[in-house]
Amino acid sequence: MLILGIETSCDETSAAVVVDGRDIRSNVVQSQIDIHRVYGGVVPEIACRAHIETITPVVEKALADATVKVGEVDAVAVTCAPGLVGALLVGVSFAKSLALATGKPIVGVDHIHGHIYANKLAFPDLAYPCVSLVVSGGHTSLYLSKSEIDHELLGSTTDDAAGEAFDKVAKILDLGFPGGPVIDRLSQGRDPSKVVFKRTVPESLDFSFSGIKTSVLYKVRGQDARRPMTLSAEERADVAAGFQEAVVDVLVQQALKACERTGTSRLALGGGVACNSRLREKMKDRAERKGIESYFPPARFCTDNAAMIAGIAYPLFKAGRVSDLSLDAIPTKTHRA
Ligand code: KG4
Ligand code: ZN
Numbered sequence: 301m302l303i304l305g306i307e308t309s310c311d312e313t314s315a316a317v318v319v320d321g322r323d324i325r326s327n328v329v330q331s332q333i334d335i336h337r338v339y340g341g342v343v344p345e346i347a348c349r350a351h352i353e354t355i356t357p358v359v360e361k362a363l364a365d366a367t368v369k370v371g372e373v374d375a376v377a378v379t380c381a382p383g384l385v386g387a388l389l390v391g392v393s394f395a396k397s398l399a400l401a402t403g404k405p406i407v408g409v410d411h412i413h414g415h416i417y418a419n420k421l422a423f424p425d426l427a428y429p430c431v432s433l434v435v436s437g438g439h440t441s442l443y444l445s446k447s448e449i450d451h452e453l454l455g456s457t458t459d460d461a462a463g464e465a466f467d468k469v470a471k472i473l474d475l476g477f478p479g480g481p482v483i484d485r486l487s488q489g490r491d492p493s494k495v496v497f498k499r500t501v502p503e504s505l506d507f508s509f510s511g512i513k514t515s516v517l518y519k520v521r522g523q524d525a526r527r528p529m530t531l532s533a534e535e536r537a538d539v540a541a542g543f544q545e546a547v548v549d550v551l552v553q554q555a556l557k558a559c560e561r562t563g564t565s566r567l568a569l570g571g572g573v574a575c576n577s578r579l580r581e582k583m584k585d586r587a588e589r590k591g592i593e594s595y596f597p598p599a600r601f602c603t604d605n606a607a608m609i610a611g612i613a614y615p616l617f618k619a620g621r622v623s624d625l626s627l628d629a630i631p632t633k634t635h636r637a
Contacts, residue, residue, distance in 0.1 A: 305610025
């Protein structure tokens, strides 16, 4: 079954053709990062306009790369929740138009479930149950995944998402946007115990990162948030490394606690922050010590992409979880067809 997937929930316009949820024939990702960089973050209105401009060429390229004509596609899949409403609407409207014009079914996909499915693209033999940790710019949540399409929420952030904290801390340190990759790079080879930040680890499986972020702000600017940043490049790198270590420690502790509480020995990560080299290293090591197998998809499947959307649409379709032309963009809630 040939599925065309479309992803426009945030600042990547992406389209992919995936066969039977496994075989990726094409995966085109057009990032808007350069457009948003000058603003220090994603500007929703600009994201929406950029999606409108790029969606047609991106979908055309995905079809051309896969040497598939639009009429040969068996179903159209699209991210419909959660995300920026204007951005989501571009993909949903485009997908509905394609479905209407071709008479093919449409499958609405939850973006977070797509991030989890990225593991199935990278590791087809991944078995269930499995604990899934999604760490992205907009979300930080733990799930008990009972199958590739059924995920029970165990806990999530009560304030900032992990990626959001990386981006905000990079802003405080004047390191540019997006913050995650810069902080990751700057921290490499540094001693993270030079600057130590207090870890917030709730008893539950929830997360909280705003305390660490505020501690960085005080560390850098004292009690006056308007004070200019005066740290040297070396000092900034030490703060970045200390911050990263604190976030990584919290993610590792909560993920392993989730495995312990659910009696699960498999842990799959997804989302942009799962690219983080220190997180990969420490999670793998700590999980191994507890006999837990950890899975990290390659970076191109961790950040936003349509292959994960076209991929998960196959088991959703087989389970009858198909949408229709009343499909709408839902910015906040999860989607279940
Ligand atoms: O999954 P994603 O592409 O988009 C969302 O759905 O949010 O994640 C983007 C987030 C950004 O906050 C970015 O700073 C973070 O992922 N990120 C990283 C790294 N690469 C991307 N965070 C930490 N370390 C990285 N290497
Ligand atoms: Zn995402």
